Amino acid sequence: MPARWRMLVTKATKPSTGYPLPTLTDGPTLxxxxxxxxxxxxxxxxxxxxxxxxxDTSGAITLGxxxxxxxxxxxxxxxxxxxQHLSEIERAPGYAERPPSPQG
Structure with a gap:
């Protein structure tokens, strides 16, 4: 049984993908x-x-x-x-945008 624990610890500490573990000194990781x-x-x-x-706690949580x-x-x-396609209003034929104003 001790060999199994040693194997599990080794698998947990060594990456199995072949890539090195990222460190905080790497640019993308930092x-x-x-x-x-x-x-x-x-x-x-x-x-x-x-x-x-x-x-107000509940208001701040809700708004946040x-x-x-x-x-x-x-x-x-x-x-x-x-x-945007669904929000376009399809108007019936002959529908005027706005009635003409009486002042011209």
């Missing part, structure tokens, strides 16, 4: 870690600002989640060609 940290800090500051402005989740979904939906 950039990803810094970007994740920046995103987390900005979300934290957004939550703090909303809680300070609203002074609305900003973080609903706004991107709506912006992607409204910008998609499918939504």
């Amino acid at each position: 950039r990803a870690a810094a970007g994740s940290l920046l995103c987390l800090m900005l979300v934290t500051l957004l939550g703090l600002a909303l809680a300070t402005l609203l002074r 989640l609305g900003i973080l989740y609903i706004v991107p979904v709506l912006s992607n939906t409204l910008a998609s060609p499918t939504w």
Whole structure:
């Protein structure tokens, strides 16, 4: 049984794909870690600002989640060609945009 534990530890510490393990000194890894940290800090500051402005926990949580989740979904939906095609109003033949004004 001890040989099995040694094998599992070796598999867990050695990458089996043949690629070296990423370290924080690598450029892309450092950039990803810094970007994740920046995103987390900005979300934290957004939550703090909303809680300070609203002074209500449930309102700040609701508005914060609305900003973080609903706004991107709506912006992607409204910008998609499918939504723009569906949002065009098809008018009946002979439909006037607006009646002529009596002043001319």
